[in-house]
Amino acid sequence: MISSAHDGSANTQLNRAMTSDEHIARTRKHVRTRLGEEVTGHDWWHAHRVCRSSLEIGRQEGADLYVVQLAALLHDVADWKFHDGDEEAGPRVAASWLRSIAVDDGAIAHVTAIIRDISFKGAEVPTPMRTLEGEVVQDADRLDALGAIGIARAFAFGGFRGQVLHDPESPPRIAVSTEIYKTQRGSTINHFSEKLLLLKDRMNTETARRIALERHQVMERFLEQFHAEWDGEA
Ligand code: ADP
Ligand code: NI
Numbered sequence: 001m002i003s004s005a006h007d008g009s010a011n012t013q014l015n016r017a018m019t020s021d022e023h024i025a026r027t028r029k030h031v032r033t034r035l036g037e038e039v040t041g042h043d044w045w046h047a048h049r050v051c052r053s054s055l056e057i058g059r060q061e062g063a064d065l066y067v068v069q070l071a072a073l074l075h076d077v078a079d080w081k082f083h084d085g086d087e088e089a090g091p092r093v094a095a096s097w098l099r100s101i102a103v104d105d106g107a108i109a110h111v112t113a114i115i116r117d118i119s120f121k122g123a124e125v126p127t128p129m130r131t132l133e134g135e136v137v138q139d140a141d142r143l144d145a146l147g148a149i150g151i152a153r154a155f156a157f158g159g160f161r162g163q164v165l166h167d168p169e170s171p172p173r174i175a176v177s178t179e180i181y182k183t184q185r186g187s188t189i190n191h192f193s194e195k196l197l198l199l200k201d202r203m204n205t206e207t208a209r210r211i212a213l214e215r216h217q218v219m220e221r222f223l224e225q226f227h228a229e230w231d232g233e234a
Contacts, residue, residue: 040160041153053140060207071114122181139208147215158188
């Protein structure tokens with residue numbers, strides 16, 4: 001278990017309160033520069049939305065909002081999907097940034113652990129988070145894969161990867177292991193079955209579960225209409 005507490009005397013707490021805000025502001029700017037040109041849905045505005053939802057959920061759940069914001073902002077700075085499958089790239093790049101702005105070692109360890117554990121890895125692969133802060137950021141990240149924005153991001157990512165929209169001749173495929181999930185190439189419509197429609201049941205917090213349910217219904221309506229149009233029935 002990684003501690004999220006920032007202990008110390010009243011004085012160091014005061015210093016931390018000032019530097020914490022600065023750490024977050026500088027990290028926002030850094031992530032915006034680094035992810036600005038990203039076109040697959042893992043862009044700055046994704047980080048921004050995840051940070052905003054993390055704050056909302058984190059407040060409700062009583063999480064350490066300093067760690068939550070840093071992890072939310074940095075969680076996609078170097079995703080394994082864009083670094084030859086290297087799952088350590090994200091934690092490494094985030095740690096090196098946080099060291100460069102003198103974030104303390106405990107917070108760096110906590111943030112990098114969240115980034116290491118956060119990703120979806122297949123339908124039957126559990127992805128438990130070690131701390132409340134991790135649970136909050138994972139929920140916020142997953143909420144951004146749902147609803148209208150989730151649909152838009154899935155097709156943006158599918159286009160980037162060269163996936164077809166839909167393949168009516170292939171039955172839905174669900175990856176049960178991480179290896180299959182990482183290498184399998186299906187249609188973007190299949191991505192709803194292999195991941196997006198499963199997320200509402202994999203939320204960690206009650207706050208996120210409520211939002212996920214609404215966004216799940218948006219996707220179900222979309223899929224119904226998609227298939228009706230595809231079949232010439234709408
Ligand atoms: P995680 O945050 O769990 O790592 P990903 O980075 O895999 O999630 O997913 C982020 C976004 O990319 C999601 O909105 C998801 O729908 C989209 N995405 C990931 N894999 C695919 C895929 N094979 N087809 C379409 N969209 C995908
Ligand atoms: Ni993300």
